[in-house]
Amino acid sequence: MAQVRNNLYAILEGAHPKWGRLYALFSNTVIVVAVLVYAFSTLPNLTPAQRLTLQLAEVFVITVFAADYFLRLGSAPKPLKYAFSFWGIIDLIAFLPALILAGTDLTSARLLRLIQLARILKLTRLASAFDNMLAAVREIREQLLIFLILTLIVLFLSAVGIYQFEHKAQPDVFVSVPHALWWSVATLSTVGYGDIYPITAGGKIFTAVILLIGLAVIAVPTGLISAALVSKTNATNKENHDDEP
Amino acid sequence: MAQVRNNLYAILEGAHPKWGRLYALFSNTVIVVAVLVYAFSTLPNLTPAQRLTLQLAEVFVITVFAADYFLRLGSAPKPLKYAFSFWGIIDLIAFLPALILAGTDLTSARLLRLIQLARILKLTRLASAFDNMLAAVREIREQLLIFLILTLIVLFLSAVGIYQFEHKAQPDVFVSVPHALWWSVATLSTVGYGDIYPITAGGKIFTAVILLIGLAVIAVPTGLISAALVSKTNATNKENHDDEP
Amino acid sequence: MAQVRNNLYAILEGAHPKWGRLYALFSNTVIVVAVLVYAFSTLPNLTPAQRLTLQLAEVFVITVFAADYFLRLGSAPKPLKYAFSFWGIIDLIAFLPALILAGTDLTSARLLRLIQLARILKLTRLASAFDNMLAAVREIREQLLIFLILTLIVLFLSAVGIYQFEHKAQPDVFVSVPHALWWSVATLSTVGYGDIYPITAGGKIFTAVILLIGLAVIAVPTGLISAALVSKTNATNKENHDDEP
Amino acid sequence: MAQVRNNLYAILEGAHPKWGRLYALFSNTVIVVAVLVYAFSTLPNLTPAQRLTLQLAEVFVITVFAADYFLRLGSAPKPLKYAFSFWGIIDLIAFLPALILAGTDLTSARLLRLIQLARILKLTRLASAFDNMLAAVREIREQLLIFLILTLIVLFLSAVGIYQFEHKAQPDVFVSVPHALWWSVATLSTVGYGDIYPITAGGKIFTAVILLIGLAVIAVPTGLISAALVSKTNATNKENHDDEP
Secondary structure (H helix, E strand, C coil): CHHHHHHHHHHHCCCCCCCHHHHHHHHHHHHHHHHHHHHHCCCCCCCHHHHHHHHHHHHHHHHHHHHHHHHHHHHCCCHHHHHCCHHHHHHHHCCHHHHHCCCCCCCCCHHHHHHHHHHHHHHHCCCCHHHHHHHHHHHCHHHHHHHHHHHHHHHHHHHHHHHHHHCCCCCCCCCCHHHHHHHHHHHHCCCCCCCCCCCCHHHHHHHHHHHHHHHHHHHHHHHHHHHHHHHHHHHHHHHHHHHCC | CHHHHHHHHHHHCCCCCCCHHHHHHHHHHHHHHHHHHHHHHCCCCCCHHHHHHHHHHHHHHHHHHHHHHHHHHHHCCCHHHHHCCHHHHHHHHCCHHHHHCCCCCCCCCHHHHHHHHHHHHHHHCCCCHHHHHHHHHHHCHHHHHHHHHHHHHHHHHHHHHHHHHHCCCCCCCCCCHHHHHHHHHHHHCCCCCCCCCCCCHHHHHHHHHHHHHHHHHHHHHHHHHHHHHHHHHHHHHHHHHHHCC | CHHHHHHHHHHHCCCCCCCHHHHHHHHHHHHHHHHHHHHHHCCCCCCHHHHHHHHHHHHHHHHHHHHHHHHHHHHCCCHHHHHCCHHHHHHHHCCHHHHHCCCCCCCCCHHHHHHHHHHHHHHHCCCCHHHHHHHHHHHCHHHHHHHHHHHHHHHHHHHHHHHHHHCCCCCCCCCCHHHHHHHHHHHHCCCCCCCCCCCCHHHHHHHHHHHHHHHHHHHHHHHHHHHHHHHHHHHHHHHHHHHCC | CHHHHHHHHHHHCCCCCCCHHHHHHHHHHHHHHHHHHHHHCCCCCCCHHHHHHHHHHHHHHHHHHHHHHHHHHHHCCCHHHHHCCHHHHHHHHCCHHHHHCCCCCCCCCHHHHHHHHHHHHHHHCCCCHHHHHHHHHHHCHHHHHHHHHHHHHHHHHHHHHHHHHHCCCCCCCCCCHHHHHHHHHHHHCCCCCCCCCCCCHHHHHHHHHHHHHHHHHHHHHHHHHHHHHHHHHHHHHHHHHHHCC
């Protein structure tokens, strides 16, 4: 009996030598299906047949998640510890709200159904490499924080500056500093939707200067994360090599 | 006889000391011509003279590719092995569909003619450095996969978020979550066409937050590939130096 | 008495073991409030109640900044040295103009009030890591200067080139070389608002070539700053490790 | 006499201990003035006074450049070698066309006047660090070439793909593959002007996939250049340190 239970737990955790990988693949596929069902259920003008398909897929997803939860609860060495762990709560949230709302219309109670999207986080469970990455980010968290503050300062000062230049020329576009902040975000991220941009010579020159300075500030964190990740990986590889005789 | 055959094979492979580089240059030029002929043949309002020129160029290209294929087949040490190798199949595809469609109109049968674009891959044949790059990418494929999954999660959650903020204000633009996904792609890649963007205060603040987090996630793979490529190249250079006495 | 004075100074500088961090948090929060008050005061159509709230918040902010200044002045070991130091002047500017303008309307005298935004720089005071970053930037300032010059040359030559291609086709958009410079900035920063872009075949091909060359030039400084920052941090860490027995 | 000549040459080359830096500053300022005069002379609706100012500035610039050229020619150790060197020809081009066109209208003969912009290259003369950078780029020129080819292949295949998806839905926008290439350039550089973008579901999904793959390919060269530059600089610094006793 304990043998069966241990085997079951190993399968659910993806650790079983034979069925572990297969169950992980199945489980992740169900998560992707659940997420796609949510996305498609927001489409307007669905035919009754399409609605039915989505509802059946939802029932299937809920069943799988509920079964997964109760099997984990039953086979875990310490069921209570699992139930109150981070992943235990995510697993519960992944099916419970949907079960409660099962009788209601698919398109109603959207906000509550949003919580189910926590399922998507389960996709990351098996990847041990995530821990490596989080560790790398944690190591440079102080520098990242500084660049976050610098970025916010650059965004704010850009907004104040462009507001001074453009408010008179485009009072309906650059209405206030908060409105100008939207311009800062769209411009310094280089998204540039085209809904708000300077038209005065002063505003354009200011934009050029801000971009020259701002892009350097805003793009540096990416370089830092990459470098930390690379050095972390090298360190891990070296340790592994050192372990070898 | 065997000498002639070996020389011919060396020329075709670009390995012949005298004619190898010259043939490679000729061959690559023909590929570029073939690709340009395809591109220009899609232009509307071509004059009969222009159409004739394109057709003649196409005939020239097919002839060269067919000759190249049969000469390789004839001079290869193991013809069958070549015929069923990756490059052997690409070489065959590069002229066979065009030969079959030779009698039909240039603008017809577009989809079949698309296969010929596999010719473009022949451009990479001579560059041994491509292997170096592919090896570098392969070494970090696990990390790249994680960032691909992270990117997809970020794209999806961004779409769900912006849909909540903008659906009511712009029901015809942010129609559904799949529509909002197009916004996620255009925004987080920083392309920002301007066909879809938030107009509510909540949607704009959400966009700012998503960009702060999302850009870091999405831009990191580039840093990883660069770093892997650099370390790969350094390793290769070091090996070469170590070989020296 | 001297004990109290020393303790007070330690608290204000964030160095006091018990109250230092708390005061720093309070101080930074007040700065953020001050900045938000400035931003919101530019919003049109504020209700009288909202205006009053902003004015009260402004009074609170000025009071805190003035108290902070005079307490620092009173408790500093060398008051005069503080008064004429960089941060001493910033601290003075952070409340004095607002005090002088206290009687006037909130929305008037905007330009003078802008000076108060120097407050935002106080956010960086506690972060000793900023010095690390500035040192890294200073180390590569020669390279950064070269890339600044290269960037300006690329921007200018792009503007001249696109002007030649597009002036005749769009005389009202690409009016002159200075107008074309705005295109250069928006394009090579990849912002691409969509207010100005080439429509001729020549102009589009020129844009493609310029982007291939220009993006490499413009994006390199980011890589340099990241690399300098990483090597600086590694050096600092190594020194710290070397200090250990 | 020879002493005066040597001193003069040292000043012009920026090598004179006392006047060298000053002359370099003056010379570079004149180049910037020349470039700005060219830019402003393309502005429409200039007043007669503004035109006169620009013409006077142009006369000043030509005089300085001509004097610089003849002084260099007279003081150079080997005048003929200088006259036919790269910089000698640039120096000649910088004033000769303008001298020939001096009598004609400022706005006429634009193309010939463009040659004068070669002056801008003189800005880079004094920076010995440019050589360092060019050497770094030269070291990875093979990799850069590969990425250039890869980029062109990605751009072309993207254009062919989007043409298949969008040609029927937007026959006036995605007219042909060459037109679609403009979309590829604007999208994969992330400029995204908004003049051409997919509207079909298939085209949008294709764009998402292309961006995921393409951005990695296109952004890598920047990382490579940065890395080469950093390693080059480190090597140079190490050599300098090794030279020390």
